[in-house]
Amino acid sequence: NCILRKIKMKSPKISVVTVSYNTRDCIEKTILSVIGQTYPNVEYLIIDGGSIDGTQEVVERYSDRIVYFVSERDKGLYDGMNKGIAAATGDYLLFMNADDVFADNEVAGKIAHFIEEHPDADVVYGNSEQILEYGTYEVKPKVAYLNHKMAISHQATFVKLSLLRSHPFDLKYRYAADFEQLSSLYLAGHTFKYIDCLVARVEMTGGTTYNNYIRSVNELYDIIESRGVDVRRERRLMILRKRIVRALKCALPQCIANPLFRFLAKHYKVL
DSSP states (O other), rough: OOOHHHHHHHOOOOOEEEOOOOOOOTOOOHHHHHHHSSOOOOOEEEOOOOOSSSHHHHTTTTTOOSSSSOOOSSHHHHHHHHHHHOOOOEEEEEEETTOEEESSSTHHHHHHHHHHHHHSSSSSEEEEEEEETTTTEEEEEGGGTTSSSSSOGGGEEEEEHHHHHHHOOOOTTTTHHHHHHHHHHHHTTTEEEEEEEEEEEEOOSSSSSHHHHHHHHHHHHHHHTTOOOOOHHHHHHHHHHHHHHHHHHHSSOOOHHHHHHHHTTTSSSOO
């Protein structure tokens, strides 16, 4: 009992990693969101891919609050994220993309308290608010679907650093390495704990996956098929749906498209 009490009372150190490349116009709000957390045991790391737009100058304004910053050419988003894993020193790590923010300044404290109450948690995940061009929606994750789709948001997911080091992002995947990583941890039987708390606000109008949505879908299904699951029919239907949605967004005037997709999003959160 004494040992359990000591484990429970230990204040976890939380690492937050932002990977950036030419994000001068949006990274400041992310930085302010992270360094504004009231929980004191947070370390912030920024891994920049060698930006040439002034991103480094923005980061340097807050150098006293950032424990690690590097700006150098890399092999892409997931290579930068792996660098963050290697440099972090926390107990749990969360990736917060440039342009995304914590829901409020108390999030890290809420997560730390939850971890103290659930010391067996390998992964702690919460809710995210997805900001789309036609509306903003809070999404509650369903981890049971993680073997088949990216059912949780990595901006709202805190993973034990030791696990991330044992299973870093696989760089052969350009768009779905986060799905490969988290779903592999889930399928391996690691303990995922859900906290009903809004963790992050996530911009869905840009980014690598959004801008390469067909490639992202294909890569996700490649990962699932590599595990021996036949998803040929589901892949075809999903790509068809993605193409139809994109065509409607491009063809319809905004005054029609936005109300239509706001209505549909009540049933399909991300279109």
